[in-house]
Amino acid sequence: MIDVVLYIHILAATAWIGGALLLFLLGVFIKDIEAQQQTYEHLGPFYGYFESFWLTILLITGGTMFYHFNLIDVLTLDVNESRLGYMMSHKLFYVGTITFLTIIHMSIALKTHKKERSKLQKIISRGSSLMIFFLNLGILWFAMQLRYILS
Numbered sequence: 001m002i003d004v005v006l007y008i009h010i011l012a013a014t015a016w017i018g019g020a021l022l023l024f025l026l027g028v029f030i031k032d033i034e035a036q037q038q039t040y041e042h043l044g045p046f047y048g049y050f051e052s053f054w055l056t057i058l059l060i061t062g063g064t065m066f067y068h069f070n071l072i073d074v075l076t077l078d079v080n081e082s083r084l085g086y087m088m089s090h091k092l093f094y095v096g097t098i099t100f101l102t103i104i105h106m107s108i109a110l111k112t113h114k115k116e117r118s119k120l121q122k123i124i125s126r127g128s129s130l131m132i133f134f135l136n137l138g139i140l141w142f143a144m145q146l147r148y149i150l151s
């Protein structure tokens with residue numbers, strides 16, 4: 001049964017990270033400002049709901065596995081005592097940061113949809129998406145290590 005949860009967790013991870021990667025690269029590679037604005041204007045709201053959905057699924061399925069494998073106790077151990085604890089606590093810290101940044105990013109996006117953004121809003125919005133992008137790569141690394149240890 002926990003296999004099904006892991007399956008859904010990995011499916012959600014591919015959708016969440018794949019979606020983020022695609023939109024991030026669209027921003028980099030669509031050079032025409034008009035075309036870029038159009039793309040974000042039309043795709044933006046759908047993308048926001050799509051990503052929020054998969055992040056929620058990740059948190060639910062991840063939490064279920066966390067409970068199933070009884071991982072709460074390993075969190076307090078340091079890296080010499082438990083590699084599992086180290087990987088899990090780092091992954092959770094990154095996930096927490098990503099969730100926080102996603103909320104900030106989305107609230108700016110919803111507030112300024114089809115409107116002009118202030119300079120500060122632009123910096124926070126771009127900075128948060130850049131950080132989400134890199135933290136995701138880290139999460140994937142910790143997730144892979146977790147699998148080695150738990151399997």
Ligand code: HEM
Pocket residue numbers: 006009010013016017058059061062063064065066069092095098139140143144145146147148150151
């Ligand atoms: C952005 C959020 C997350 C992403 C992208 C993510 C990604 C992944 C991926 C790709 C795997 C599979 C690794 C592999 O098979 O090599 C995995 C496994 C796992 N995740 Fe997550 N995860 C996220 C959030 C969470 C959260 C919030 C928790 C716990 C509260 C969690 C707990 C776990 C556990 C325990 C496993 C290992 C299960 C096993 O190997 O049997 N994850 N995660």
